[in-house]
Amino acid sequence: MLDKHKHLLEPLPQGQVFKRLLAYTASHKKLIIIAMLLLIGGTAADLAGPILVKIFIDDYLTPRNFVTEALTALAAVYILLYLGSAVMNYIQSFMFQKIALSIIRELRIDVFRKVENLGLSFFDQFPAGGLISRITNDTEQIKELYITVLATFVQNIVFLIGVFIAMFYLNPQLAAFCLLVLPVIAAVMYLYKKYSSIYYADMSEKLSELNSRLNESIQGMPVIQMFRQERRMNKEFAAVNEGHHRAWLKSMKLDGLLLRPAVDLISILALMLVLTYFGITSFAGPVEIGVIYAFVNYLDRFFEPVNQIMQRLSMFQQAMISAGRVFKLMDHEEPPPLQKGSETPSIKDGAVQFSNVNFSYNEKEQIFKNVSFQVKKGEMLAIVGHTGSGKSSIINALMRFYPVDNGSIFIDGKNLEQYTDSELRSHMGLVLQDAFIFVGDMRYNIRLYDENINDEEVRQAAEKVGADSFIERLPGGYSHKIGERGATLSTGERQLLSFARTIVKDPKILILDEATASIDTETETVIQHALEKAREGRTTIAIAHRLSTIRHADHILVLKEGVVAEEGTHDELIEQKGIYEKMYRLQKGRESVSE
Template sequence: MEHKDKVLTDKEQRQVLYRLLTYAKPHMKLLSIAFILLLLATAAELMGPILVKIFIDDYLTPREFPVNALIWLGVWYIVLHISSVFINYFQSFLFQKISLRIIQQLRVDVFSNVEKLGLSFFDKTPAGALISRITNDTESIKELYVTVLATFVQNIMFLVGVFIAMFYLNATLALYCLALIPILVGLMQLYRKWSSKFYADMSEKLSQLNAKMNESIQGMAIIQMFRQEKRLRKEFADVNDEHLEAGMKSMKLDGLLLRPMVDLVSIAALILVLSFFGVTSFVSPVEIGVIYAFVNYLDRFFEPVNQMMMRLSLFQQAIVSAGRVFKLMDHKEYAPEQNGNEPLNVTEGDITFNHVTFSYDGKRDVLKNISFTVKKGETVALVGHTGSGKSSIINLLMRFYPLDRGEILIDGMPLHNYPNDELRKEIGLVLQDPFLYTGTIASNIRLNRDGVTDEQVRESAEFVQANEFIEKLPGRYEAPLAERGSTLSSGQRQLLSFARTMATNPKVLILDEATANVDTETEEAIQTALRRMQQGRTTIAIAHRLSTIKDADQILVLHQGEIVERGNHEELLERGGLYHKMYLLQKGSDSKVKMS
């Protein structure tokens, strides 16, 4: 998915608006009530000038002041205004209630689609940009429902009412005033056309700001260690300046096309009305109440126009934001799914790779003709320099990416025939850098998986010897964890990831350099836990330290995406090839460490 968003055409903007409005369908009952209240409030406001006109022309001008009639006129005027206040409050409350529910559903929909996307999407999309779309952009859309649509509907209804009242007072002058509508509509269209580009640029820069912040916060230790604060601060400031520049352009446009232009048109309209009544007065008498009511309605006509023009900026921001949200919601780069609906189960866990070739970008193969078999109870180790393809083999087996060529079999059946739930349940993955969530020890082991009981949580922790340090924590299994488990040592975090994996008793175990970042304090416990975990299971281990895979049934040596050597530890050493060179290099490094 491209990170740079194109400016939406008029047709695309209409499609986005229509799609946004479809989210209101489940709330039609509440919307109907809100619209009825809106209609009543508008009618109450429009009746005010009519009552004043009656007072001026029927009572004040002829100097007739019947007490009862004037009291009723005053009572109706006050009742209408008070009713308008209360009705406006309730209709505004209903519109905002509906708006919040719509945004709630929209956020759930877009996040649900993000969860379905494959790792290939996340590989090229900054996390900050995604967060910006799910939070900032949906917040902009909320303003469309809370502020813009309610204001537009209310003011359009008010304008229709104003023209009805104008035609009631003077049909000829009302026809002249209709000429104002095309001018105002033209201003709105001109504003929308120019502002869409600026708001798209602002949203894009805000996404970049979020991405830069997210990356900096996540890598703060590296930034401070290598004293990169100044460089990162400058990069952040540059993007921030670009966001400011885009914002200033939109503000200049707002200052030119919004209120000033509308005020200019309103002055011209007032001159037209007064000139009309001035010329008419030479021919026939003009009622002062009619002049008052007409000027009052004209003023009330331009106030809602001003409100709509001022909210056009919010409308344009919402449309741009909605376009970005819907683009993310419609993105179909999904993780590979099962072919067919057959409920296959992993029984033994035997794994076979047959002539597997794979490329991330469709141009350069990172795996070339990979073939091997590992049976239940056996351990196959993958070794090789960085970029040799070890992790890619794991990614394909976990079905994180679609397979290009060749086939992968589990228990003799193609990998793509298995349901995702079955693969995630029966294939346990332990990563080099375990990810722990904010919560408790127990919640991080359970991960809210159905069927994992408190007893299983404890048993899995005891199985990998994690219970030894858990029992010493205040609160034990309910001890709170900070983000990413920062209060634990690397070895303790790894033991928790072991317990998390073993909680479902998987038939296949994948170890992605599981001991690479382990401290010496827990290394012995981890090695013991690994041996227990591998017993009776199909195990594929990516090894960084060759000393940890001496007992593997088969070792595959990868180089530039190909298997260049295979055999057990002794066989590969006797062969004197790449594995032998790697082993000597590591043995030499270990000797230097011991000597120091």
């Protein structure tokens, strides 16, 4: 990971994180108000129960005053309060969870939209597994914060306030003494928050590393098995997993010490305080049994929500750390090069011109320098050179995936920077060496979400590039289902499908990045035939590995260490007896030997 991405691993202040999480509740104010009113009503009904029992004990049971009508009314009120509390608590709990699920849906959409709008330079350096972990695992932790933690906190805080109101109603002096418990509980919470944030941050990073390792291993499984690296990869995975395990153990030890045991000790001390108070008071005069019952009942009820809050603190800390990681990603600014100026030109012919263009990925090491060329509508430019000479980087600059350092790129005489992204993408077709195939059917992979492309256009595009022959042999034809990355298709079939996907868009500029480098000779012949048709009336730029495929190019650039070393037609370059001629003779000799 580059230095400019290291800040993504630094934690955000929890106060800032919590404010941003609460900001997502703004669009749900009405539902939250209704849920809060139901919560207060349900809590009040629940807390009224011990007071009714106190009235029964002190006013009726102790003096043996059994008035049937009064006792019946008291029992009816008690039952109605219990049922009302149950109904209101059920509805408010459902509403809070509904709000929480809506919020997490919005958050996931926001973070995914942010990731989609980051420049390719970000994806080149940030591990894919780490991204997946933030979008899935971390947002799942945030979901638990809204559904379980915040709902529990709100419900129990309202309940605690109600308990103290009831306790002050019964005995203001003793209730005031009980308030001394709150600073002790706050101190325990502070200690837990301080140390658990460190452990959970470490745990989250270890989980991201674990996902990154998994993603890399699964993607590279053929290579791992081919070179018999299973044991080494297993050791490396076990080491990362052990780090995650140790981080979990630290957090569990902290939970075991500062959660339930600490609160239980405080509750015992509080109970001793209350019983001592009533014991001392009894020497001065009689003590009402109903008051003792109600007070002890409320004290027990007081520590029940405290325990629930403490138990949720671990989830709260995990969610806050996860939310901080998600917001760090959402705050990261690394957009692709964007349109500049207010002018919005349109691409009509697709003529391309590079004028003294310099390019680098890190602003330090130049990939290519002072590259200039021009390709008119209907012409084909081929770019060749050894690995690392800057061929693919020219395509990245033309597609505006990355900004150029110096110089200018023009399309139809207008600077590349003036075009909108939609204008560029709708008139450029790109075929890569490694064709990416999505899960879905054949028709979907050619159309790619564009509902304006009908089935007939899909079929015509497949016919034009020669893909129809293998598609129609498949079960279901164009409705044939494809697995992840098109694993059930051959390399050539995936490439033909990629060609069809490009041609169906009818681009003005066709870009081929070593599109025939990894396919067999028979498929190459099919693609070459399709290419001859596809390049008619289009500007074509082809990066070539097999020089035999570009013999008929209108112009050829030969790159060496990022500089245009030679240029001309195939025949002109052969006559120069330079780099191109040597590369061509060498490849021709290899092909003769293979034959």
